[in-house]
Amino acid sequence: MPDDPEGGMLSWDESVFRDEHVFEIDYVPETFKHREGQMRNLTYALRPAVRGSRPLNVMVRGPPGTGKTTAIQKLFDEVGAQTSDVRTIRVNCQVNATRYSVFSRLFEGTFDYEPPSSGISFKKLFGQIAEKLVDDDRVLVVALDDVNYLFYENEASDTLYSLLRAHEEYPGAKIGVVVVSSDPALDVIDELDSRVQSVFRPEDVYFPVYDSPEIGDILDERVTRGFHDGVIARDTLEHVADLTADSGDLRVGIDLLRRAGLNAEMRASRTVERQDVDEAYEQSKYVNLSRSLSGLTDTELTLLEVIANHDGEQAGEVYDVFRDHTELGYTRYSEIVNKLDQLSLIDAEYTEVDGRGRSRSLSLSYEKEAVLDRLE
Incomplete structure (x- = not known):
C-alpha cells in the first residue's frame, strides 16, 4: 500500500485526479464508444430537422446506464453546431413528471427565461x-428523457398528444419527439391512449447493456482522461470492470472509479488499490437506488420508509401506518405503491391471505439499511 512519499495527507494542490469531472455521471465524453449504430439511427431520424422539415419521431429504449442520455446530448450538441434553425430541448421527466412542467421547460428553452410561476394556463x-x-421558422426537437416517469403519473398520453398534434392547431409548427425509456418492463406504445398511438409511429433505437470488453474499453478511457498516469494498475481496473459488468450499469463503474480515487487520497496514497475499489463498491452499487430516490416526492419517500419498517407486510396493514403519517386516501396510496413497484424499489406481489382472498405483500427490492441510510 504505497503512501505519500512526502508524508501525511496529500496537500490540496495534489491529487490522483487529472480531471475529476470525467467521473461525474453527467459528463459527456469526447469520444462515445460502442454506440455507433444507435447514433447513426438517431442522426437519420433528426436529419430532416437540419433541412427545415419535421424530423422523424424516435423511441429510445434500454436499461439504465447504457448511454441513452449521453447519445441524446451528443446528438443535440452536433445539431446545435450545424444550425441555429433547430431548437433542441431535453426534458428530465424524473424531475418534470407532468404535462404542465414539461411544457414549462419547453417554454424556458424556447424563450430563454422561465414562464410565470402562476396565472398562466396550459x-x-x-x-x-x-x-x-x-414566427422564427424554427424546428423544435424535444427529448423526453426517462419518459417512464410520465407514465407512472399517467401524464404521458396527454403530453405526447399535445406535442404530436401541435401542427394541427398551429399550422407551420414543426415538432419532433424523442422519447427515452429506462424501464425494460414498460411497453411505451401499448401504454399510450389510442388517440396517441394513431399518430406516434416512432423509429425504434435500442441500447443494450454493455458487454464486459466494452465496459473495460470505456472505463479505460475514463481512467486515461481522469487519473494521472500510473494511478490505477491494469488488474485493479479489470476488477472495476468486472464489478460493473455484474451490475449491468456503466454508471456504477464510473462512480466506483471516482470513489476509489477519493479513498486513495484519504490514505494519502498516489495509487488506487483493490481495497479502495472494494470499499467504494459498497456505495457505488447503489447508484441506481440513489438516482431513483432523488426523483421521489416527500409523500413517496414517506411510503418507502414505512414499507422499509414493515417489510413483507400486507398492503392494507402498510396503508394503516401510511395514513397515520399522511392522511391520504387508499386510491392515492395504491398509485404510489404501483409507482414504487414500477421503479423496482419495492416488490408488490399478490399472495393468498386466509379468509381475505388475494392481497399484495410489500417488500423492499434493496437491503433495508441501504434504503433507510439514503432516506435520512
Missing part, C-alpha cells in the same frame, strides 16, 4: 411556444 403556455416556433 393552453396559453403551449400557444406561446408554438407561435414562437412559427
Whole structure:
C-alpha cells in the first residue's frame, strides 16, 4: 500500500485526479464508444430537422446506464453546431413528471427565461411556444428523457398528444419527439391512449447493456482522461470492470472509479488499490437506488420508509401506518405503491391471505439499511 512519499495527507494542490469531472455521471465524453449504430439511427431520424422539415419521431429504449442520455446530448450538441434553425430541448421527466412542467421547460428553452410561476394556463403556455416556433421558422426537437416517469403519473398520453398534434392547431409548427425509456418492463406504445398511438409511429433505437470488453474499453478511457498516469494498475481496473459488468450499469463503474480515487487520497496514497475499489463498491452499487430516490416526492419517500419498517407486510396493514403519517386516501396510496413497484424499489406481489382472498405483500427490492441510510 504505497503512501505519500512526502508524508501525511496529500496537500490540496495534489491529487490522483487529472480531471475529476470525467467521473461525474453527467459528463459527456469526447469520444462515445460502442454506440455507433444507435447514433447513426438517431442522426437519420433528426436529419430532416437540419433541412427545415419535421424530423422523424424516435423511441429510445434500454436499461439504465447504457448511454441513452449521453447519445441524446451528443446528438443535440452536433445539431446545435450545424444550425441555429433547430431548437433542441431535453426534458428530465424524473424531475418534470407532468404535462404542465414539461411544457414549462419547453417554454424556458424556447424563450430563454422561465414562464410565470402562476396565472398562466396550459393552453396559453403551449400557444406561446408554438407561435414562437412559427414566427422564427424554427424546428423544435424535444427529448423526453426517462419518459417512464410520465407514465407512472399517467401524464404521458396527454403530453405526447399535445406535442404530436401541435401542427394541427398551429399550422407551420414543426415538432419532433424523442422519447427515452429506462424501464425494460414498460411497453411505451401499448401504454399510450389510442388517440396517441394513431399518430406516434416512432423509429425504434435500442441500447443494450454493455458487454464486459466494452465496459473495460470505456472505463479505460475514463481512467486515461481522469487519473494521472500510473494511478490505477491494469488488474485493479479489470476488477472495476468486472464489478460493473455484474451490475449491468456503466454508471456504477464510473462512480466506483471516482470513489476509489477519493479513498486513495484519504490514505494519502498516489495509487488506487483493490481495497479502495472494494470499499467504494459498497456505495457505488447503489447508484441506481440513489438516482431513483432523488426523483421521489416527500409523500413517496414517506411510503418507502414505512414499507422499509414493515417489510413483507400486507398492503392494507402498510396503508394503516401510511395514513397515520399522511392522511391520504387508499386510491392515492395504491398509485404510489404501483409507482414504487414500477421503479423496482419495492416488490408488490399478490399472495393468498386466509379468509381475505388475494392481497399484495410489500417488500423492499434493496437491503433495508441501504434504503433507510439514503432516506435520512
